[in-house]
Amino acid sequence: MNTERIYDSDDDQDDFQDAEDLPLSNNMSLHQALDESHKALEYFFNNQFREAKSLMAPYSKVSMYHSLGHSVFLYMEAMLTFEQTAIKEASIALKSSMNVCNKFRKKSTLTESIGKVVRRSHYELFTQLEAHAELCxxxxxxxxxMLTFIEDETLSSFIKAGLKIRSCFNSYKDCHQILLNRNWEKDPTKKHYEGGVRVGIGVFNLMISMLPARVIKLLEFIGFSGNKQKGLTELTIGCETEGLRQILCIMAVLGYNLIVLHVLSHREGDIKLCKDIIDKRLLKHPKSVWFLFFKGRLEFLQGNLNESKDWYVKSWKSQNIWPQFHHICFWELVWVHCLNLEWKEALYYSAELVEHSKWSRTMYSYQKAAILCMMKDSLTSKEQGEIDRLMEDVPKYKQRIAxxxxxxxxxxxxxxERYFSQNRNLILPVVELMFLWNLFKMFKNLSIGxxxxxxxxxxxxxxxxxGKQSKYYNDNKALLLLLQGSCLRQMGSPLQALDNLETVISMNKSIIEDTYIVPYAIVELALIEWYNGNRQKAILALEDAKKNYTGYSLESRLHFRIHTALTEFKSEIKHM
Incomplete structure (x- = not known):
């Protein structure tokens, strides 16, 4: 096989072609494919989505990089729109991409396949083309x-997707060995290959390391493992490696530090690193919907709400080809205005999500109703009726996975349900949502808090x-004390916060429905104890919340936070 050609025999090409395919040339080399893929990425991050897609489509049945690029763009469209036709189209394209890649992967005889079980694979023998085919x-x-999770909501499909991800993880480990063992001297494609290995190994390690301990033990049993520091190191190297997939490493680093870590941890991300990356990228892609969004997110996490709002609006208005990108900004703008107690402005963006986004109609309906509840003293009877309608709509759109x-x-x-059973009333529902989304971190800016x-x-x-006569008085009082205590903790008043949180914990047996409040309060208390220097007390509190409470709302979300805190605290104690 000519390792510079990424097309197959004429007979195999005929299997893929139809009358509408553009004529295919027999001189598309790997280097040309990489160049065109890089050009498509430049188009994509300059909001030229149609141009990016058009560049990849003609060779998507014969070139592994064109096929992968074409399917990635369809995958993005599927994830943004949640349209069944888009999901199906992306699924077909990805399957086709895997078939194209398979044609160029290293072939093993039966004897060699059996031998892999007992001896190390000969990674140094992979040709240039075979190495890239393995990665693609x-x-x-x-x-x-990942698409399988939303294609089919059955448990069997969920298990099937999990097994595929395990195979994928093993493939990335093979790719890493190819990177280490193959002779890449004078091979200009190494930088493109290396970036893909770094982002794959980095993201897998980072995400697995953040899962609760009981999940990690299960994953380790079936062959997964995760190391946070290794993940961060791989992605950092990838960000500095010039190549086709450098941008993927950059997006992973920004997503981890500005979104994932913010929601699932008590810690802040690396703001300085993110600022340096975003500033450089905006010089290169000044109108990119993504980097304008991340700039808004960066300002948001620093408590600069007005600046954040301006950047989110710029991101939203930077393109109109994929209006679903607007919805990402609208979600953020809802919270910008909620933190400022600007309910009318928040309501506008919330209404846009209810009307036009398909990601979670259940959540959007509840969010809009919650905002209207915050305005109840000034609502007309018609608007009050809208709250009722929205609350009735909440269960209609619920999604199920596995x-x-x-x-x-x-x-x-x-x-x-509580809204109706509590005489059409909820207690600070938006502030409760802000707490659950970890937005109280912004209260370090005292003017917001x-x-x-x-x-x-x-x-x-x-x-x-x-409200003392209400059946839910203790639930509501415990919620308010939790919100007050968490708010005070973030604003630097730990003693006052401790009083609130200890009172919440003492109310455990009197809470009827909102049983999540107590374990969440224990975690808040643990964080205060840690920063007060009571190390063992903090760890004992986290272990208490993890082991002695179960069956409450958003339990898995809290377990993510407990896991990251325990991992960090125990590591600090070990190095003292």
Whole structure:
């Protein structure tokens, strides 16, 4: 096989062609494919989505990189729109991409395949083309596996996707060995290959390391393993490696530090690193919807809400080809305005999500109803009726994966039921959502936290004066004390916060429905104890929340936070 050609025999080409295919040339080399793929990425990050897609499509049945690029763009469209036709089209394209890659992967005889079980594979013998085919196949298989989760909601499909991801993880490990053992001297494609290995190994290690301990033990049993520091190191090297997949490493680093770590951990991400990356990328792609968005997110996490709003709006208005990108910005703008207690502005963006986004109609309906609840003193009877309608709509759109409801949607369902059983009323539902999304981190900016704290204190007074006869008085009081305590912790008043949280924990047996409040309060208390220097007390509190409480709303979300905190705290103690 000529290792510079990424097309197959004429007979195999005929299997893929139809009358509408553009004529294919027999001189598309690997280097040309990499160049065109890089050009497509430049188009994509300059919001030229159609040009990017058009560049990849003509050779998508014969070139592994064109096939992968074409399917990636279709995959993005499927994930943004959640349209069944788009999902099916992406699934077909990814399967086709895997088939194209398979034609160029290293072939093994039966004897060699059996031998792999007992001896090391000859990674140094992979040709240039075989190495790239192995990596492209791993990438296509990973996307196909992820798509399986939303293609079919049955448990068998869920298991099937999990097995594919395990195979994909093993493929990435093979690719890593090829990178280490193959002779890449004077091979200009190494930088493109290396970036793909770095992003794959990095993301797998990072994500697995963040899972709760009981899940990690199960994954290790079936061959997965994860090391946070290894993941970060791989991605950092990938960010500095000029090549086709450098941008993927950059997106992974930004996503981890500005989104994942923020939601699932008590820690902040590496803001300085993210700022340096975003500033450089905006010089190169000044109108990129993604980097404008990440700039908004960066300002948001620093508590610069007005600046954040401006960048999100720029991102939203930078393109109109994929309006689904707008919805990402609308979600963020809802919270920007909620943190400022600007309910009318938040309502506008929330309404846009309800009307036009298909990601989670259940969550959007509840979110909009919750915002209207915050405005109840100024609502017309028609608007009050809209809250009722939205709350009734919450269960209509719930999604299921492997037969189970999504945790946040399940929480919204319970709260919608509570609204009706509590005389069409909820206690600070938006502030509760802000707490659960970990947005109280912004209260380090005291001007933001102060406004929310004042609102909480006012609501406590109102509850004590008028709500003691309610069946849910203790649930509501415990919620408000949790919100107040968490708010005070973030604003640097740990002693006051401890009083609130200890009171919440003491109310455990009197809470009827909102049983999540106590374990969440224990975790808040543990974080205060740690920063007060009570190391062992903090760890014991986290272990208590992990082992002695179960069956409450958003349990898995809290276990992510407990796991990251325990891992970090125990590591610090070990190095003292």
């Amino acid at each position: 196949h791993a990438e296509a298989m990973l996307l196909k596996s 037969g189970k409801s999504l945790p946040m949607e399940k929480f919204a369902l319970k709260k919608a 102060g406004k929310v704290l004042t609102l909480i204190e006012k609501t406590i007074l109102n509850l004590d004066s008028s």
